Amino acid sequence: MSSEFHIVVCGSIVPDPLQTLAPVDGPTGPTLQNEMMLPAVLDPWAGHALYEAANLAQANPGSQVWLVSLGPKAKLQQVMMAVSQKAPFQLVVADGSSSGFTDSFETAKTLADTIEGIADLDKSKMLLFGGWQSASRGSGAVMQMVGEMLGVTEQFQGVDKITVGDDGSIAVMERVEGGAYQKSVVDGAPAAFGWATGELPEPPNNPQIGMQNMQKNMPALMQAKPADLSGTSLTFEGVEVPQQRRETRVEKDASVDDMAKEIVEWLKG
Amino acid sequence: MYKLRTLPGDDVRQIMWRFSERFDFQMAVQSARSIARSVVAKLVAEGARNTHEWTEQKDGLLTAFDQSGLTALFMDPHQGGFIEGPKNFALSLVALELSWVDAGAATSSLASNLALAPIHEKGTPEQRDKYMSACVPPQPGEDRKIWRGAFALTEPLPYIGVDTGVLCGKATVADWKDGEEPMLQIDKRGRFITNMDFATFVTAAVESNDDRIKGTFMIILEEGDEGVFDRGAPTLKMVHQLSSTRDPILNLKVPADRIIGGYDVVDGVIIPKYNHSEIIGAVFHRTRIPVGLMSSAKLLSAVEPVIRYHRNRFRGGDAAKEGSPRYEKGIQSNEDALQRLIDVWASGEAGCSLAFGAARLADDFDAVEKAKEEHFEAEGITSPRKQMAVLRKLNDQVVELIDLEYTPEAERNMARYNELKDDTLVQYAYMEALAGILNPGVKLWNTGVGANMMREAVSLVGGYGITEDCPGFLMQKWTDIQLEATYEGPEAVQRRHMTMTMTSEVFQATMSAWGRQMERAGKEVPGLGGYVLASAMELWQWTLNYLKSAKDDDGRKLFHNKRQGVTFPLADALGWLLGPYYLSTDVIELIEKGPMSPTLAEGIDDLTGFYKDIAHVQSARAAGEVSRICTELVYGFNECKGECSRDDLKEFQALKAKVDMCMAGSRNAKDRAGNALTEVMIPEALDYPMG
Ligand SMILES: Cc1cc2nc3c(=O)[nH]c(=O)nc-3n(C[C@H](O)[C@H](O)[C@H](O)COP(=O)(O)OP(=O)(O)OC[C@H]3O[C@@H](n4cnc5c(N)ncnc54)[C@H](O)[C@@H]3O)c2cc1C
Numbered sequence: 001m002s003s004e005f006h007i008v009v010c011g012s013i014v015p016d017p018l019q020t021l022a023p024v025d026g027p028t029g030p031t032l033q034n035e036m037m038l039p040a041v042l043d044p045w046a047g048h049a050l051y052e053a054a055n056l057a058q059a060n061p062g063s064q065v066w067l068v069s070l071g072p073k074a075k076l077q078q079v080m081m082a083v084s085q086k087a088p089f090q091l092v093v094a095d096g097s098s099s100g101f102t103d104s105f106e107t108a109k110t111l112a113d114t115i116e117g118i119a120d121l122d123k124s125k126m127l128l129f130g131g132w133q134s135a136s137r138g139s140g141a142v143m144q145m146v147g148e149m150l151g152v153t154e155q156f157q158g159v160d161k162i163t164v165g166d167d168g169s170i171a172v173m174e175r176v177e178g179g180a181y182q183k184s185v186v187d188g189a190p191a192a193f194g195w196a197t198g199e200l201p202e203p204p205n206n207p208q209i210g211m212q213n214m215q216k217n218m219p220a221l222m223q224a225k226p227a228d229l230s231g232t233s234l235t236f237e238g239v240e241v242p243q244q245r246r247e248t249r250v251e252k253d254a255s256v257d258d259m260a261k262e263i264v265e266w267l268k269g
Numbered sequence: 270m271y272k273l274r275t276l277p278g279d280d281v282r283q284i285m286w287r288f289s290e291r292f293d294f295q296m297a298v299q300s301a302r303s304i305a306r307s308v309v310a311k312l313v314a315e316g317a318r319n320t321h322e323w324t325e326q327k328d329g330l331l332t333a334f335d336q337s338g339l340t341a342l343f344m345d346p347h348q349g350g351f352i353e354g355p356k357n358f359a360l361s362l363v364a365l366e367l368s369w370v371d372a373g374a375a376t377s378s379l380a381s382n383l384a385l386a387p388i389h390e391k392g393t394p395e396q397r398d399k400y401m402s403a404c405v406p407p408q409p410g411e412d413r414k415i416w417r418g419a420f421a422l423t424e425p426l427p428y429i430g431v432d433t434g435v436l437c438g439k440a441t442v443a444d445w446k447d448g449e450e451p452m453l454q455i456d457k458r459g460r461f462i463t464n465m466d467f468a469t470f471v472t473a474a475v476e477s478n479d480d481r482i483k484g485t486f487m488i489i490l491e492e493g494d495e496g497v498f499d500r501g502a503p504t505l506k507m508v509h510q511l512s513s514t515r516d517p518i519l520n521l522k523v524p525a526d527r528i529i530g531g532y533d534v535v536d537g538v539i540i541p542k543y544n545h546s547e548i549i550g551a552v553f554h555r556t557r558i559p560v561g562l563m564s565s566a567k568l569l570s571a572v573e574p575v576i577r578y579h580r581n582r583f584r585g586g587d588a589a590k591e592g593s594p595r596y597e598k599g600i601q602s603n604e605d606a607l608q609r610l611i612d613v614w615a616s617g618e619a620g621c622s623l624a625f626g627a628a629r630l631a632d633d634f635d636a637v638e639k640a641k642e643e644h645f646e647a648e649g650i651t652s653p654r655k656q657m658a659v660l661r662k663l664n665d666q667v668v669e670l671i672d673l674e675y676t677p678e679a680e681r682n683m684a685r686y687n688e689l690k691d692d693t694l695v696q697y698a699y700m701e702a703l704a705g706i707l708n709p710g711v712k713l714w715n716t717g718v719g720a721n722m723m724r725e726a727v728s729l730v731g732g733y734g735i736t737e738d739c740p741g742f743l744m745q746k747w748t749d750i751q752l753e754a755t756y757e758g759p760e761a762v763q764r765r766h767m768t769m770t771m772t773s774e775v776f777q778a779t780m781s782a783w784g785r786q787m788e789r790a791g792k793e794v795p796g797l798g799g800y801v802l803a804s805a806m807e808l809w810q811w812t813l814n815y816l817k818s819a820k821d822d823d824g825r826k827l828f829h830n831k832r833q834g835v836t837f838p839l840a841d842a843l844g845w846l847l848g849p850y851y852l853s854t855d856v857i858e859l860i861e862k863g864p865m866s867p868t869l870a871e872g873i874d875d876l877t878g879f880y881k882d883i884a885h886v887q888s889a890r891a892a893g894e895v896s897r898i899c900t901e902l903v904y905g906f907n908e909c910k911g912e913c914s915r916d917d918l919k920e921f922q923a924l925k926a927k928v929d930m931c932m933a934g935s936r937n938a939k940d941r942a943g944n945a946l947t948e949v950m951i952p953e954a955l956d957y958p959m960g
Contacts, residue, residue: 018952034950036868037275074867078279081292082299085338205300207293207338207351214292 003168004062005189006122007053009089010111010130010146011046012071012098013079015039017135023239030101030239040075042083045131048198052162053129054087055200060164065089066118070110071098073224084217085210086203091217092118096227100136101239103232108145110227115150123150125189132157132194140194147192154191156184161199271878273945276573280869281876284862285855286625288362293352297359300337301366301378308333309367309374309511310957313742318373318510321503323466327511331467334378335406335415339363343382343389348398349405357555357631361624364559368566370957371742372749373511375563380463380512383556384418387472387487390551391530391543396489400470419468421459422549425516429474431762433549438475440482442539443522451481451525451539454496455488458518461756465500465515468492472529473519474545486541487548489527496521508752557708557757558627561715564753565620567746568719571726572614574741576951578730579606598947607943609725615887615942616722618880619848620715626851627707634700641697660698667698668778674699675782677789698775705770707847713763714844716754723747740959761833767840768830772813780810783850790853796878796938797856798885801931802849805892808924809842812899815921821906835902842898845891852887856880879945882938889935896928 015021015038022033032038042050050067057063066089069076073095080091094114096102115121115128128150130143140157147155158175165171168188173181175196279298283289308330312318317326334340342359344350352359360379367375381404388400403416421438423429428437438457445451457473459465469492476485492498497520504514525532530542582599583589589596600606645656670689673681689695727734727743735744754760770776784806790799816828816835827835859880863873903921915922 016952016956018954018956020950020953022950034274034872037278037872038950039278072867074280078295078868081279081295082303085296085300204333204336205296205303205338206336207296207300207342210296211293211351214296218292 003060003164003188004125005056005060005064005127006125007057007063007065007127007129008115008118008121009046009050009053009065009067010069010115010128010143011043011050011067012069012134013040013075014043014098014100014134014136016041017044021241023241030236031099035099036072036075040079042079043131043134043136045133045135045195045197047083047202048200049129049131049193049195050083050087050089051200051203052195052198053127054089054203056127056162056164057088064120066092066115066121068092068094068111068114068118069098070094070096070107070114070227072096073221077221080214080217080221081210082205084213085205085207088209088213091213091220093220093224094227095224096229098136100134101236102229103234104137104139104141105145106229106232108142108149109231110229111142111146112149114227115146123190126150126152127189128152128192130192130194132159132196143192143194150190152190152192154186155194156186156192157194158196159193159198160196162193270941271875271945273879273949274872274875275950277876280866281859281863284866284869285622285859287629287858288358289862291358294359294362297338297342297352298362298366300339301363302369304333304337304339305367305370305374306957309370312374312511313371313745314738314958316737318371318745321505321510323503323513327513328467330374330377330511331417339378340381340415341405343385344401344405348401349408355632355635357558357635358625358628361559361562361628365562365566365621368563369570371511371745372563372567372753373509375559376463376509376512376752379556379559380419381417383552384420384464384468384470384472386420386552386556387529387548388489391487391548393531396527396529400489414469416469417464417467419459419462419464419471419517420552421457421462421471421473421517421519422545423460423462425458425460431759433474433546436474436476436485436545438473439478440475440486440488441477441479442481445481452522453482453488453525453527454520454522455490456520457490458516459501460516461504461506461514462501462517463512463514463756465517466503466513471517471519474549476545481537482539482541484541485545486532486543487529487545488523489529490519490521490523494521494523506752508749553757554704554708555631557712557763558624558631560753560757561620561627561711562624564716564719564723564750565617565624567750568613568617568722568726569621571723571729571741571743571746572610572617573951574739574743574955575610575613575726575729576601576946576949577955578733578740579610580951601947604940604943606729607946608939610729610946611883611886611939611942612890613722613726613729615852615883615890616718616848618883619852619887619891620711620719622851622855623707623848624711624715626854627704627711630700630704630707634704637693637697637700640693644693660694663692663695663698664774666692666695667775670695670699671775671778671782675786699779702770702773702775703779705773706767706776706843709763709766710844710847712758713760713767713840714848716750717760718844720747720750720754723750738959740955742959761837764833764837764840767843768836771840771843772817772828777810780806784810787850787853790857794857794860794881796881796885796934797853798849798881798888798935798938799853801885801892801928801935802846802853802888804924804928804931805888805895806846806850808899808921808928809839809846809895811921811924812842812903813839816902819903819906822908827902827906835906838898838902842895845894849884849888849891853884856884879942882942882945885935885938886942889932889938892928892931896925900925 019038023030024033053065057065073093092114094110128147133140156172156174159172161173163171170186172184176182288294341350343356364375388396406415407413424437428435441454443452443454455475457475471490472487473490474487499518501516501518506514528541532539532541579600583595594602650656673686727747730739733739784803787799787803790797819827860877863869
């Protein structure tokens with residue numbers, strides 16, 4: 001038996017991780033230096049969720065995928081030129097900051113409101129997908145709150161795999177400590193999944209899918225409403241990039257064992 | 270003083286190269302980029318270039334192209350592609366993205382299109398549908414092998430090379446039964462034929478060796494045809510090793526309906542509809558533009574790795590203390606290193622602006638060219654000579670259109686402008702002359718001068734620059750660029766093409782209009798370098814006109830197609846003018862549209878400040894080159910009389926002095942631009958692997 005799912009993936013953009021990310025004070029709190037000008041990519045965690053969603057939708061005919069994004073729409077549009085080639089989805093946009101310095105509660109509220117506004121969404125069939133973390137901020141809190149706000153209380157975090165059973169139930173593998181998995185079974189939709197890396201590679205670009213996506217997704221970008229994130233009481237005392245210490249030594253012929261030994265000794269101090 | 274905040278991203282390019290509204294093009298960019306920076310870069314880093322053979326590893330490229338839509342890019346949607354309308358611009362973008370990492374990969378992606386181009390341009394509808402569809406990768410559920418093509422024009426010595434007139438490829442009638450399709454025996458040997466390791470069909474240029482066939486033509490040969498389909502020896506090339514090149518030996522029996530464009534039978538003789546020159550003319554008209562971009566892409570791609578190398582040069586170990594200028598700035602504390610990189614960057618920008626300008630024109634020209642053909646067909650004017658005569662009569666209107674085209678909109682007589690623009694033949698004549706300069710101009714300047722500039726880029730990385738593992742593969746790029754200057758017609762061919770059009774009244778009117786436009790830009794966009802470019806354009810035009818009537822001391826005419834020593838340098842000089850002109854117009858576009866872009870608005874003055882300086886630097890460099898070449902030509906064919914004065918050349922001297930004075934500010938521009946490189950934010954690491 002196949003199940004029909006309405007899969008809502010929450011995901012936005014982050015600065016390309018290769019860029020120099022330097023926090024600076026802006027007029028409304030901390031921002032990243034030149035953030036608007038830096039190239040952006042789809043948040044990798046959300047990306048895993050999206051590819052898993054597309055795969056699940058394909059395996060369960062009648063299913064649909066929405067990508068719900070809170071982000072600056074001009075930047076989102078650029079990123080969509082790549083992402084929309086990967087899998088078919090309907091984009092839903094709330095135009096606002098996707099910076100790592102926004103309040104996760106406000107972010108969750110905006111996402112939940114936006115999802116509530118999706119006309120064709122049947123919440124009884126809803127699987128709420130997202131990243132269990134974000135590359136711009138690792139609060140790990142947004143998806144849980146979105147779920148709560150939408151009344152989805154079956155929640156799983158650090159998900160690497162879900163398997164839909166013949167009866168429509170979903171077996172879930174969540175990451176727990178020490179590289180182990182916790183296995184659970186949920187009866188079916190609605191449920192929320194914060195994805196870890198999942199199991200799928202990034203699909204190759206397919207411009208044909210991209211063109212189909214953009215035909216319906218451009219209006220979504222054009223009509224995106226400005227998101228209201230003003231309710232926050234969050235303030236920052238200070239922000240800085242974690243200091244990295246780098247001590248480089250060039251060794252040509254060190255064996256793997258020697259390297260491991262040295263790392264262990266270094267860790268022990 | 271401005272500060273360049275980041276390296277220009279897609280949003281800047283989309284405005285400058287005018288494809289902000291074309292999502293299909295933007296997607297093609299993303300597809301190509303993701304392949305370039307993963308599959309392609311990995312191949313280069315792993316040393317896949319170190320063999321002449323087409324290996325399984327290299328073959329992975331084709332699969333990647335197939336999967337990501339690049340193979341089908343050339344096709345129309347009904348044939349399995351995804352872009353409606355002309356594809357010159359899209360193919361150019363793909364060439365740029367792939368060559369950013371490795372141009373051999375770009376060649377591989379474009380070569381099948383080159384094979385298809387004769388069919389696309391001049392083939393019968395049946396030929397077009399058959400071969401275009403066969404070259405689309407199979408869709409899920411389809412069980413067929415994808416076809417790939419090779420384009421075989423060049424022949425073993427002493428036959429076809431630069432000179433495409435003397436063919437050794439021969440065609441005879443093998444069999445011709447009454448009422449049946451004649452069977453032809455085609456004997457073609459190719460040299461340096463791209464894609465030959467895996468091509469399933471070949472579009473070959475041959476000449477009749479039989480009274481029953483007339484002249485030359487191009488014909489489609491297939492792997493399964495009866496006879497010899499020997500792929501031949503691999504070319505021992507030292508460049509573009511991610512493309513396949515061999516010297517095939519083909520001797521095959523094929524039906525006459527494979528003649529590209531079809532044929533008629535008149536008095537028992539097969540008369541091909543198009544001779545091989547007509548077909549290659551139509552093909553190369555377009556395919557040379559992406560080649561030029563391959564070269565300019567390399568120059569732009571060198572900027573980031575060179576900055577990183579310079580900045581980090583003394584970091585690590587105890588060579589410099591953290592916080593010291595030596596540690597923080599590295600080689601960037603030296604003005605020369607910064608400014609030479611600006612030269613490389615400005616050349617890359619100019620080449621790209623020019624090539625994308627040419628690609629836009631090629632796309633627009635497609636429809637106009639077809640409309641012109643339909644018009645003449647309807648009027649029954651079919652011979653090229655008669656068509657030329659009709660077009661020549663329209664010269665006044667064409668010149669009027671050109672004047673209006675380059676008049677600012679507010680001052681333009683719109684009614685008249687639209688009237689002329691809607692006139693197919695007038696529009697055609699303007700565009701044709703422009704394409705006649707731009708297409709060879711891109712190929713000549715971007716690749717030839719680009720090769721010299723690439724050497725400059727390599728030298729900025731010192732010894733590392735000439736190693737296999739230099740970040741950005743600069744050494745490989747330096748050598749690769751020499752092929753781009755060679756295939757699809759070496760520089761001599763492009764110079765010859767340019768000399769054929771550059772004297773035309775229509776192109777001269779265009780050049781005059783450009784001069785006025787740049788003069789205006791000099792006034793309205795201070796710092797762009799409009800004046801110096803305008804003065805160089807005027808000098809070039811004056812020189813051309815002078816040389817047309819001037820004679821050397823022996824009384825021999827100077828401007829003559831037998832005197833390449835006069836005509837070719839003038840074409841070189843024209844080549845120098847094209848890039849900065851198109852770059853300047855692109856910078857003006859950025860100044861106009863940039864502030865409306867939400868992602869650029871914040872830093873737009875910084876960005877346009879930098880770009881104005883880059884354009885200025887390039888215009889000044891071009892003006893210097895033009896001035897040198899013109900001076901040599903104007904003075905160089907008369908012996909020195911020891912008087913150090915030439916009163917008959919006062920006008921030239923005045924124009925030249927003007928060019929000199931218009932250099933004002935150009936070195937300040939270079940100072941500023943160079944300085945900006947010390948602050949610009951670059952990524953922490955290159956986004957593709959190194960050797
Ligand atoms: C890797 C590679 C791939 C190629 N792929 C293809 C392919 O797929 N299909 C194909 O058909 N061909 C292909 N070619 C062939 C390429 O187009 C020719 O090499 C090129 O056109 C030049 O011909 P040639 O090498 O015979 O040079 P020549 O004709 O020998 O010319 C050599 C030089 O002599 C000078 N010269 C020659 N004639 C003139 C003149 N009239 N005026 C002034 N100077 C002149 C120029 O400096 C010129 O560069 C490829 C070549 C290479 C190296």
